[in-house]
Amino acid sequence: MSSILTNNGAMVALQTLKSINSDLADTQSMISTGKKVASAKDNASVWAISKVMEADVKGFEQISDSIAVGQSTLSVASNAAETVTDLLTQVQEKVVNANVPGADTTKIQADIDGLTEQIKSVVSAAQFNGQNLVDGSGDISILSSLDRDASGNVTAKSINVSGADLNVGGYTAQDVFGGNASGASTAGDVFTTSLAAGDTTGVTLEFDDATGTADGIDAGFAAGDKVSVSIGDQTVSYQISADVAALSGTQQTDQIAAGLKSAIDALGITDLEVEFTAGVSGTSASTLDFRVADTDGDSVSSIGKDTAITASFTNVGSGGLGALSSIDVTSDASGALAKMSGLIDTAVNAAASFGSAAGRLESQADFVSSLTDSLKSGIGSMVDADMEETSAKLQALQVQQQLGVQSLSIANQAPQTVLSLFR
Template sequence: MSSILTNSSAMVALQTLKGINTGLAKTQAEISTGKSIASAKDNAAIWAISKVMESDVKGFSGISDSLALGESTVAVARQASETITDLLTDMKGKIVAAQESNVDRGKIQNDINALKDQINSVIGAAQFNGLNLVDGSNSSVNVLSSLDRTATGVNAAHIQVDGQNLSTGGYTAKAVFSSANASTTKDVAAATLAKADTSTVSFTLDRTITYAEGDAISMRIGEQEVRYTVSAGDAAQTATEQSNRILAGLASAIDALGIADLEITTSAADGSNDGAITLTVTDTAIDGLATDTPADVVGLDQDLNITAQFHSAGAGGLSALTGLDVTTNTGATAALGAIESLIDTATNAAANFGSIEGRIQTQSEFISNLSDAMKTGIGSLVDADMEEASARLQALQTQQQLGIQALSIANQQPQNILSLFR
């Protein structure tokens, strides 16, 4: 039956043409973007997987920077250790020469002293971005090495780098708080802040400690550290006045950090005050936490964790250097025995740094290769096959032309009905 009201052939041709145009638009989008899955509506599951992998690739980029920083830091320490080993080897040659009685031991001792000074210079200069791994001031540091994704989330992995004490003096950590606050670490807990919108916690410096030139007090506030080193003028003062000067120095360093809620009060000249380090905490001072419900603040002890540590001269790994004296037969014999131990210490330190540097380098190469592999994996999931898209485009363009012709023919069919009425 023919009808002038319902043209079934035209409707079929029109639907076919619409389908062809939809496929053509999708193929053109793939060609223009280079992706077969450009948004979640294309394939929600694959798109979600690709976005998670892309976030991991971004994270690995940051890890590469961390590994590069860590490798550079360890490389400086390794080079310093190797240099010290070479200097100690040179010193051994001098000491061996001093075993002969008819040599000028005074001049040999001068050479040894010069080598000692050079070793101290190398130790002091062996820092990268302020971190020194050979002077004994850092027992260990962690280098971010990977992000391990599990079913429950992402965990950060680290490579631990152990510091080596090659100093001729050394550092011995001591608590600097009085017996009322005996711990070297004082946490400001959420329970403390819950008492009111503003809460105060005080640390009292031990007033009985006598400091020597070169000693230092360091305080870590969150991720920032301030330090005050005792000068010769400070060392000449009484213990109370030394504490006053240290507190004033720490206060100045803290002011430079711009932490308005951290205050330090120094004692009066007569020693009547307690020299307290006073921390005034308000809930508004903690970035990203609630301002009106301090009782709910749970991360405060992590954000404002203050540690103070006293570094005093002690036994460094190369402390035996200070006692080397070849001007006498007894001293020359003792020095020959001591230098072997010193060389072993420096050699072991260099070997340890070399081993960890190699590990960091291997991890860095792995992270780079892993990042490339993940990028390839992401590409295989969402990138368009351009050869296939090109072939499909030409086929769809041909189908489009045929569809237009078919629709035109179908639209002409009602015209044929006119011949029946002539």
């Protein structure tokens, strides 16, 4: 039956053409975006999985940056530990030379002191991004992975790198004591009086006997600790022996103060008089009184009016290489040699530990890089369009579209045949 009101053939041709146009639009979208799943409406399940994996990829890319920073920090620390090892080896050579009969131990000690200062400089400078692994400040934790369980919960994993303590020890206390003839003693003061003939001015340096009443240096030193007093640009030191370390209270501080007085007197500073006063336990501290006077009658003191008296001490136990600061080949060359093996072992162990950690980070960096590539490949296999297949499909759909248009055109002409029935 023919009808001019209902054209079934045209409706079928139109629906077919619409379907072809829809498929053609999808194919063109794949070609323009390169994806077969570009949004959730394309395939909600695959799209959701791909977005989770893309988030993981972004996370692992940040982890790669974290590991790179950790590797740089370790590299600096490793280089520092190796440099310190080399410097300690040089110190050991000096110590061995000091044990040779007739060696100039004073000059050798000066070389050792210079190498010690260089070690301090290396340890202090060995930081990256504000982190120093060789100064004993602590360990670092480097983000190394993101673990996702079956429920989708993510846990961050880290590689902990243990720091080393290659500090030589340092000035753990430093005070400047000054004042005037009236006996005032205030940290930071200096000799401020211009001396005329017969005038005097002075300061008092107090060695606290642990009563808590003095403003000087506390007692309680260990063997190998060193107490120093600087007068202007000249410095003398007194190293604590085991016998002195065994003493307590004013017995210990008396020994220290008296030893420093002898060393200062040996400097032969014109116009300077140093007087030692023994302390009384629980009552007064051991003191050194510094008096500057015009003793040679020229109305001018050999010590400038702005000269400061500086007292400080080095605690050998404050660093992993603290024993280095107690080495003194001028008084105990054989004892210094005995200490060197342990010091070198400390530096070598630190360098070896950093090397091992660097190996772990390198392996983890390679794994994270490979894992990131695998995740990207997996995402691509789910959402990327097969361009060869899509290209062939596009051409087929274009032909189908042309045929669909032709079919619709034929179907639309069918009612025209009804007119021939009325001629």
